[in-house]
Amino acid sequence: MAREKAQILDKDGIRRSLTRIAHEIIERNKGTGNLVLVGIRRRGVPLAERLAGRIKDIEGRTVPVGILDITLYRDDLTTLAHQPVVRSTEVPFSVSGKIVVLVDDVIYTGRTVRAALDAIMDLGRPKLIQLAVLIDRGHRELPIRADYVGKNVPTSSREEVSVRLQEIDGEERVVILETAE
Amino acid sequence: MGLIGKDLIGLRDMPAERIKLILDTAVPMKEIIRRQIKKVPTLRGRTVVTVFYEASTRTRTSFELAAKYLSADTVTIAAAASSVSKGESLKDTARTIAAMGADAVVLRHPMAGAAELLARTVDAAVINAGDGAHEHPSQALLDLFTVREKKGRLEGLKVAIIGDIMHSRVARSDIWGFTRMGAEVRLAGPATLLPPGLEKMGARVCSSVEEALMDADVVIVLRIQLERQQQGLFPGLREYARLFGINRERLRLAAPGAVVMHPGPMNRGIEISPEVADGLQSAINEQVNNGVAVRMALLYLLTGGGCRK
Numbered sequence: 242m243a244r245e246k247a248q249i250l251d252k253d254g255i256r257r258s259l260t261r262i263a264h265e266i267i268e269r270n271k272g273t274g275n276l277v278l279v280g281i282r283r284r285g286v287p288l289a290e291r292l293a294g295r296i297k298d299i300e301g302r303t304v305p306v307g308i309l310d311i312t313l314y315r316d317d318l319t320t321l322a323h324q325p326v327v328r329s330t331e332v333p334f335s336v337s338g339k340i341v342v343l344v345d346d347v348i349y350t351g352r353t354v355r356a357a358l359d360a361i362m363d364l365g366r367p368k369l370i371q372l373a374v375l376i377d378r379g380h381r382e383l384p385i386r387a388d389y390v391g392k393n394v395p396t397s398s399r400e401e402v403s404v405r406l407q408e409i410d411g412e413e414r415v416v417i418l419e420t421a422e
Numbered sequence: 423m424g425l426i427g428k429d430l431i432g433l434r435d436m437p438a439e440r441i442k443l444i445l446d447t448a449v450p451m452k453e454i455i456r457r458q459i460k461k462v463p464t465l466r467g468r469t470v471v472t473v474f475y476e477a478s479t480r481t482r483t484s485f486e487l488a489a490k491y492l493s494a495d496t497v498t499i500a501a502a503a504s505s506v507s508k509g510e511s512l513k514d515t516a517r518t519i520a521a522m523g524a525d526a527v528v529l530r531h532p533m534a535g536a537a538e539l540l541a542r543t544v545d546a547a548v549i550n551a552g553d554g555a556h557e558h559p560s561q562a563l564l565d566l567f568t569v570r571e572k573k574g575r576l577e578g579l580k581v582a583i584i585g586d587i588m589h590s591r592v593a594r595s596d597i598w599g600f601t602r603m604g605a606e607v608r609l610a611g612p613a614t615l616l617p618p619g620l621e622k623m624g625a626r627v628c629s630s631v632e633e634a635l636m637d638a639d640v641v642i643v644l645r646i647q648l649e650r651q652q653q654g655l656f657p658g659l660r661e662y663a664r665l666f667g668i669n670r671e672r673l674r675l676a677a678p679g680a681v682v683m684h685p686g687p688m689n690r691g692i693e694i695s696p697e698v699a700d701g702l703q704s705a706i707n708e709q710v711n712n713g714v715a716v717r718m719a720l721l722y723l724l725t726g727g728g729c730r731k
Contacts, residue, residue, distance in 0.1 A: 313462040313463075313464040313722070315464075318464070318726050324424065324723075326446070327719075327722065328450060329449055331453075359463065360462075363461070363462070364459075
């Protein structure tokens with residue numbers, strides 16, 4: 242069983258991080274023209290929706306939000322203990338020529354992001370793809386780097402970062418769990 | 423072992439939650455079919471072998487497309503022309519499949535029980551694509567999927583299956599599938615084509631087509647299998663059309679907006695009139711499309727992951 246080692250972010254911490262990321266997205270892209278957000282299932286989805294809400298508060302413009310399920314793009318199906326259930330990808334707009342901001346809760350090995358990049362490419366040809374994550378915990382296995390990071394958290398590979406969001410988990414915090422050897 | 427077990431032999435013993443998982447998985451698969459680039463890398467490096475001892479372009483192509491959309495490699499063994507005896511031929515087939523290192527085998531065979539026999543012989547996942555007059559589970563699953571998509575549910579629906587029940591493996595799988603998911607199944611057809619024991623399967627045998635159609639939400643019209651009609655089980659095609667054919671007048675007995683389905687290929691003007699086959703209530707073309715999505719779901723769930731071997 243995993244033991245809770247430390248809390249990295251509380252409710253206010255998550256809120257502040259997302260507000261900062263929203264500002265950074267607008268600033269780097271000089272506004273919201275051509276911008277779309279795509280959340281990676283599951284916890285990337287509420288985060289993308291929240292970012293869209295912040296961007297609307299700041300710029301007064303609604304940015305489209307899509308949902309990406311990357312199960313069919315994973316390269317590790319044979320090594321997983323449990324074969325994951327496939328859920329829907331819902332990107333009801335064209336990504337071609339757009340600035341796509343992929344949103345996820347944690348970046349770790351980079352394999353999820355790689356799968357998400359493949360999935361996005363199959364939907365069209367974006368002008369640019371950027372990556373926003375709430376937590377970067379290191380240990381990359383692929384040359385992938387996030388453009389927007391809520392918080393960098395150095396972890397050991399025995400630890401696990403658990404992002405708990407109101408929409409899915411009924412609470413708002415980020416904790417480090419330590420798994421027993 | 424896949425999410426739904428090693429093989430798919432039939433729906434007779436499949437629990438409702440497993441059927442639901444297959445139908446739920448087919449929803450995102452359908453989204454992929456609608457894309458410009460109909461391909462995902464999920465089954466890259468896997469091999470799917472289709473072995474058809476009976477000709478069936480529709481089902482075979484559907485499975486092949488499903489495998490290709492998931493990036494699996496496909497090999498076809500056209501055994502339709504061979505007439506070797508069952509035991510020998512299946513053993514030979516099993517040897518070939520083992521040698522090919524197949525991950526999944528799709529088998530169509532004229533003898534009931536062939537798929538089960540093969541499943542016990544090979545390590546690969548075996549999918550029954552029709553064995554004699556026994557079962558045709560992937561067709562029934564696509565029927566369930568199409569109805570659920572059209573009606574939003576399966577529970578409580580009235581499903582009429584009309585025609586040659588005796589020779590129809592689709593009918594058998596449909597009866598198991600629809601009743602398992604909480605629908606009411608009524609059957610009608612020539613008395614000579616209604617085998618005994620249908621009530622035990624949970625279906626209601628009606629004395630007339632009209633009785634079966636009354637307020638039905640779904641009408642599944644079965645093909646008169648002309649190739650199996652050498653025994654004279656009904657007087658003639660014209661009489662069949664008059665007594666059992668689904669035409670516009672008969673369809674009015676069904677509930678408004680009832681869905682009409684047919685496993686194909688159709689004998690237009692015999693079991694189904696052209697205006698019904700091409701009418702607004704017909705979901706026959708969608709069935710073909712949904713067939714690929716459902717078969718993608720099956721291949722994913724049976725061979726997608728885990729450590730099967």
